[in-house]
Amino acid sequence: MAGLAGTAFIGSLGRLNAQSVSLSVPWMGWPEEQVRPLMAAFENESGVAIAEERLPIVELFKTLEVRLQARNETPDVYLVDGPLTASYAARGHLLDLGELMAGERDRFVPTTLVQGTYNDTLYAMPLGTSSQLLFYNKKLFAEAGLPEPSADPAARMTWEDLVPLARDLTRPDSSQFGFAFENINPYQLLAVPQSWGAEVIGPDGLTAAGYVDGEPMVEAMSWYQALFQTHKVGPVGTFQTGVTQEMFGSGKLAMMVGGTWNLVGLNKFQDLDFGVAPHPYFAKGKPVTPTGSWHVGINPRTAHMDEATAFVKWLSTRDAMDLWFELRQYPPALKQIWEERADTTFVDPAWAIVRHELAETATPRPATPGYREYEEFLRTAMQDIQTGADVRDTLARAAQNIDREMRKYR
Template structure:
């Protein structure tokens, strides 16, 4: 054993001694405790399902911890990186399946779901797989639409975008309409990107232009992230915040962006279907949802992928963890999950089971996009690093950095970080 590992082990032993004495103090109990790290959705969206599992499994004491998105990924890095048996299960971002699987942080679920694989939507199952094996349980997928404040369009006398797939607007049309409506000095904006710094939402712009995001082997970014088409699409993005002044720069919090649109301060917002509930319930303006824009001369590409559930391969409660996983992969549980938080279903049966709720034009568009234009983020082992570096680059570009220089820098940093996967 190397000296460094010995030193770490000595430190861990001290911590372990503390844990053992704490456990002795509490005393043994019959229930098995499952530790779950969960995405930081609102408690009212999470508790009903956890309680349901608890009722059906009285021998399991569920200890779940909700962590906000921004902290979740680094928390998981620390906890999984320590390679201990806990957490037993965790919410895994679909884009990181390959990264977690390559590093031995996900249990191969194929043996447990071998007879069930055709129940899952193929794109969602693909995102949960690595090297042909299923490593995570698909729990949600996502789709983005463009939400339109009809009142603001009418007030400005601008023609509304079509709700038909065939009438899908180009980004160029979006920009022109946004310029005609925006009045930044009055805090009135033309178009918002709900996750304005996250590659999840922005990569489809580059893909719509025909850009390749990373080398085929996923190990090189130079020539791709700073390639011509990538730069062109990013320049368009930069201009929305800079030259055109139709989008507020520096607004990175998803909740704040949503707030701007839902309070009537923006004419359009490209955002997730999770906005539908709030709009239907409480919007005090007329609104429509239209297909995600694309670049003229390019192809329509929409973002997808969302949350999965993973089992830590080092868990000491494998049976209980598998029971948890199987519970959350049930049709009725995921149907209830949809009612708590309307992500597009990942189980084929639920499109029928929830047909009463998944009706209307917005869901018609979402279903079409999921089947025809949705492209998941690149399933490369280094996506965690790729995403983080690109996110910081997008932030800087949004706030005025030179597009080409900043993407050159990002590509350089990515190459350095991706090298460890060679």
């Protein structure tokens, strides 16, 4: 599992003080078996210990804010959510990776570099990327006598087609719902207004008024609210990935827009027979799919710069990336992984769809140094809209709050 491409780089360090160095690395709270093997592979090659902290996503962000604001040597290396690159870089919390990754950029899928870059400088190395699929329960479709959605992106379902289909698959008497999004994170839901034609932030990356509360956004989010409040095809108040995945896996949800991690996560449901189809879109608009994922950055104040840079450089190797894909199944950031697995792993319909989306419809989240604030207020607004709040007033309030917070970046 060790990366041969990383060996030469690590060897150039002379393993200096390796046995006495332990890198502080805050990480996402994925299961240990999806994290520890990656860290162990680097440890085995370098002799440098990795003290990873697996934290739930909200706790990860809070922990990083506290530690980075202290402006000291910890953490050494940390997991960066793509759209937060600009925020961390603007505040001096990320090392410029231009020299470290010199000549390496062409190895990556182009869209993976977008959110690791701020002011034309690469600050965070892409660890993987992401895409979204429409998952559907084959058994529930068969029981309802309905044809399964096409896996051909050229024949993708429209949102207008999905609503009556979801109504046919909803069974209130048995608490079975027709459709839901996996969560209410803007990462997933922004594709709805973007497909409608909405611009979700101003061209300066700092203005929400007229965009977050603009008419296209209001119209698209009114459609979203109707799924739950008018058509009643989705479970109101279900906001978390784990809950929605459990509903889908247990046969209480017929269709779900969700991430590729479900291709592994749904395996725990032994009786589940599911299929996948491309992400729906509005007939009046265009196909848009969410993309962007986790990156890795270096604290410029680390006391272990040689070891930290060695770790990030190693993570960019083919072998480290291939191992990471085996562990977590995020769409690979390296072109080489796609090419090597083209006739094996990626012949699966799900991966054929993902590869198409990454090339044709993938749309990263807004690039703004204030993304953390933008996401926080917009997530709350989307949650309130789902549960019945006035759409126009809720978005206007969110835009006002976002613009107030953006002042410090101007």
